[in-house]
Amino acid sequence: MIKNFILSALLFTSTLSYGELFLEITKGSEDQFKVAMIPFEGNTRVSKQLNNIMRNDLIRTGEFSILDEELLLPVKIIDDELVYSDWKLLGMDYLVTGTIIKANNSLDINYEIFDVHKKRKVRSSKVFGIPNQIRQLAHYTSDGIYESITGIKGIAATRLLYVNEIKDLQLLSTYKLMLADSDGANEKTLLSSSEPIISPSWSPDGKRVAYVSFETGMAKVFIQEIASGRREAVLSKDTQISSPSWSPDGKYLSLTLYQDGNAEIYILRLRDRTLTRMTNQFAIDTESTWSPKGNKILFTSGRSGSPQIYELDLRKLNPKAKRVSFEGTYNAKASYLPNEEGIVFVHRTSDGLFHIALKYKRENFIRILTEAKMDESPSVAPNGNMVIYGIKEENQSMLAGFSLSGARFKLPASQGEVREPAWSDFLR
Amino acid sequence: MNQSINTLFALSLIIIISACSSVQITEEAVSDQSVAGVSITSKSTATQAVLANAVVYFDYDQSNLTAKSIQALKGVSDLMKRNQKITISIEGHADERGTREYNLALGQRRAESVASYLIANGVSRNRLITKSYGEERPLSLGSNDTAWSKNRRVEIK
Numbered sequence: 381m382i383k384n385f386i387l388s389a390l391l392f393t394s395t396l397s398y399g400e401l402f403l404e405i406t407k408g409s410e411d412q413f414k415v416a417m418i419p420f421e422g423n424t425r426v427s428k429q430l431n432n433i434m435r436n437d438l439i440r441t442g443e444f445s446i447l448d449e450e451l452l453l454p455v456k457i458i459d460d461e462l463v464y465s466d467w468k469l470l471g472m473d474y475l476v477t478g479t480i481i482k483a484n485n486s487l488d489i490n491y492e493i494f495d496v497h498k499k500r501k502v503r504s505s506k507v508f509g510i511p512n513q514i515r516q517l518a519h520y521t522s523d524g525i526y527e528s529i530t531g532i533k534g535i536a537a538t539r540l541l542y543v544n545e546i547k548d549l550q551l552l553s554t555y556k557l558m559l560a561d562s563d564g565a566n567e568k569t570l571l572s573s574s575e576p577i578i579s580p581s582w583s584p585d586g587k588r589v590a591y592v593s594f595e596t597g598m599a600k601v602f603i604q605e606i607a608s609g610r611r612e613a614v615l616s617k618d619t620q621i622s623s624p625s626w627s628p629d630g631k632y633l634s635l636t637l638y639q640d641g642n643a644e645i646y647i648l649r650l651r652d653r654t655l656t657r658m659t660n661q662f663a664i665d666t667e668s669t670w671s672p673k674g675n676k677i678l679f680t681s682g683r684s685g686s687p688q689i690y691e692l693d694l695r696k697l698n699p700k701a702k703r704v705s706f707e708g709t710y711n712a713k714a715s716y717l718p719n720e721e722g723i724v725f726v727h728r729t730s731d732g733l734f735h736i737a738l739k740y741k742r743e744n745f746i747r748i749l750t751e752a753k754m755d756e757s758p759s760v761a762p763n764g765n766m767v768i769y770g771i772k773e774e775n776q777s778m779l780a781g782f783s784l785s786g787a788r789f790k791l792p793a794s795q796g797e798v799r800e801p802a803w804s805d806f807l808r
Numbered sequence: 809m810n811q812s813i814n815t816l817f818a819l820s821l822i823i824i825i826s827a828c829s830s831v832q833i834t835e836e837a838v839s840d841q842s843v844a845g846v847s848i849t850s851k852s853t854a855t856q857a858v859l860a861n862a863v864v865y866f867d868y869d870q871s872n873l874t875a876k877s878i879q880a881l882k883g884v885s886d887l888m889k890r891n892q893k894i895t896i897s898i899e900g901h902a903d904e905r906g907t908r909e910y911n912l913a914l915g916q917r918r919a920e921s922v923a924s925y926l927i928a929n930g931v932s933r934n935r936l937i938t939k940s941y942g943e944e945r946p947l948s949l950g951s952n953d954t955a956w957s958k959n960r961r962v963e964i965k
Contacts, residue, residue: 509838516838573848576944598939609844623909641920643913664913713907
């Protein structure tokens, strides 16, 4: 996979603008599945829209090459059997067809996937919703296609959190906690404040978010329900509280508390708000994140004299922190890959640049995955195939992403600075 | 490709009608996505009279005081000894390099360095509030050494 990543050439460039973020797909990988997507039958306007969204969903994964619409052939069916030979000649691996059934109050999509090499239908699915859910219907369909072909769960129907800072003419900032679909569309404001907001984190069920707001004059962690907007401070303590991370079972938050004047990691049981202290060290301890199984946490500590990544095994009584990063003098904000095969983190190179890096457990070296100057806040997609992170280009902060198979994309904002993306878990 | 995995992800689908002759057949409804936004307009409580205003600066990645900053802090501790009623807020800041949470913690260490100096010079701990804004409130907006050196600071208010 990584070999492809390095070798990947500029295969296509396509841009599409939706809402506030601007999706720019800049690079694909080699060894892609070649797919012909026949525009779905039915309402032409809906079909066009679906086609655009789905194409981008699949191209963004880096694993698909979608046949240009002008090159499509008519689908021939003889004796109830699809004629595969035309598609084989075009070099296609799969063919996707579908129909749209639109009524006043419903919008249903039926789609079928055909394996050109094995000459048979591999999937027949129906997704149903209402007309204003067209984007979601498209993402569900993309995920169905992705899963059917790769055998891996798709992430088109997941969502992103991020922070947007907008300065007015007097340079006064408004900070917004934003929610959007995985392609940057369908953007919604969850919180708007005149004080900084940092460190957004998803609850595993995707219904609530935790974040740090400075609205009271110091850092405090809040939990907010997305649908109702209901929010509360997680602790009433008069101390700075920061860096929330939700346990995979949704029952705990790991946090950084500053009650001794120094950053230490605690685990908060949400049911009764009991706190358990996890670190006790003169140096900084912060940026805790849970392992996918919920039995370990990673965190950043300055105990060796520079920020490095450590791991705590929560199954042990009084666990000892084990250092897991060794290369360079700055490694921070780590998170696990979903299968725990490795960790993704921020690494400072010897020339002082910050990049996103990956270290596999089985390897004794790190892989630098990005190339700007100040790359930060990596967040791994729930299927482990993509990472979204923050970059700074010409003094403008925006989001960028890459797939481990080599695709790259950018999500610049039309307004202000965008940073600190957080990828949700699977939502379907 | 990957027929064997079909069964694995069929579990995640909402309704599975049938799965015969390895054609995967599924039906699912998209979920509801309502969102309610919240707006906070109230500014944080303003800090009190700026009798002890001072700014001290720090080296990259460091939280220890320099000779120059100790000079500035002497004035603050003298003032606090003369006016026993003053309490001060010590706000630590970091430049934009590095992660936000680590910078928040680094800003706090800088604030604590200043507090330790004042305590060592006879100021009572309960007259000091320390806090950090990390890299969230830069004084200077550029991405260069000059801007960064202005942003690695503690503000005393």
